[in-house]
Amino acid sequence: MFKRVIAATILTGLVTLFGGLAVASATNSTGSPPSGQRMYGNTTFSTTTGHFTGGASAQTSPCSDDVTSAPTGPATVSAASTTSYGRVLVVGSGDYAGCSLYLLTSDQLHALSGAPFACSDNMNALKSPCDSDLWPALLTEGAPIAGPGVNPRLLGTVTRTDFDFLTGVSSVKQVTYAGYPLYRFFLDQAAGDTQGANLDDPVTSPPGIWYLVDPRRGTPATGQAQLQLETAPVGGTGPNATVLAATMNNDFSAFPDASFPVYTLSRDRHYGRGHGRRHESACQGLCAVYWPPLLTSELPEAGPGVDQHALGFIVRPDGSHQVTYNGRPLYLFYKDAYIGPPVDVGTQGIYGAGAHTPWGVFNTIPPLP
Secondary structure, eight states: OOOOOOOOOOTTSOOOOOSSOOBOOOOOTTSSOOTTEEEETTEEEEOOOOOOSBOSOOOSSOTTOOOOSOOOSOOEEEEEEETTTEEEEEEOSSTTTTOBOEEEGGGHHHHHHOOOOSSSSSOOTTSSOIIIIISOBOEESSSOEEOTTOOGGGEEEEEEOSOTTSTTOSOEEEEEETTEEOBOOTTOOSTTOOTTTTEEESSSSSOEEEEEEOTTTSOEEOOSOEEEEEEEEBTTTSOEEEEEEEEEOTTOTTSTTEEEEOEEETTSOOOOSSEEEOOOOSOOTHHHHHSOBOEESSSOEEOTTSOGGGEEEEEOTTSOEEEEETTEEOBOOGGGOOBOTTTOBSOOOBOOTTEEETTEEEEEOOOOO
8 A cells, every 4th residue: 555655865865764754766777676675666665674583484575565455364473583672473474474573552542441443544644554554463364373482372363343445354353462463564574674663653543652572471572771861842842851761763764763751650659779679660551551661671771871770670560671760660651752854753842741640740850960
């Protein structure tokens, strides 16, 4: 399907964009896009990122393909090893074998309230369906199959009725893992590409964070969290403030290594410095949809101006590790999600500072004196 194309030019004539956005036209002598790029009309995408160190067999179709037909058999989910994220879920067989699979945090709103899926065919800022084009859903005919390294008890399905463009079906089954629907990403081209990892996405409704999936529990496979300082306007238009922030969008070629403010919650206890403590955050369920916990797979890393000794983590009820700063659990805010130039979806800002919510007050963290 058509994805919105935005032309862009920089000195080299090659710039990466997002979501049907493209990089300036480039082809080789045969008229095909160069290796590691994806063509739409006269434009190409950069699609090369890290690669798996092992896992499912090579795919025969690009991981970026849209969903254009109903499934004809059961989907298989397997696990593969990565250098940055540990073991993660991948498509286990068929045309897309080895392609990375992702979960979306804000899809949990459907399970909690019956709201539409956050990644659906509803209109969005990129004017391209989320669940068939931007993040193609992993569909199945019949019960999905657990491949090597996958816990079959965590596999399931959910019924989707927003694929009515598919011929001859009124509904389809999407594969889930630990309750989260699974998707590919259209900027991933080959097995091992992970452009969607830790992507703070303003396009879904509501915005959410895309993560690779840890096969052990079905929790996000985040890799090591990184903290830095960010200067941004309060409320998007107010005076600039410098606050503690998390580095996200690790492999996303359109807007890589972007920073987003992090917050503490007034009702959370102070757990002391260190890591590995099993304490419950006051932000669970619906709260965590709008204020996603900042997660890590290992001890977080401090960037310039951030005290490494202040960083730690606690263990959440689902087994994921939430980053702490001076013993306080850290959160992101869904309204802070944006993609910068040249894509320009949303506006950079600190939108959650001082927010009074049913779960308590969320506050930013100033830099060290």
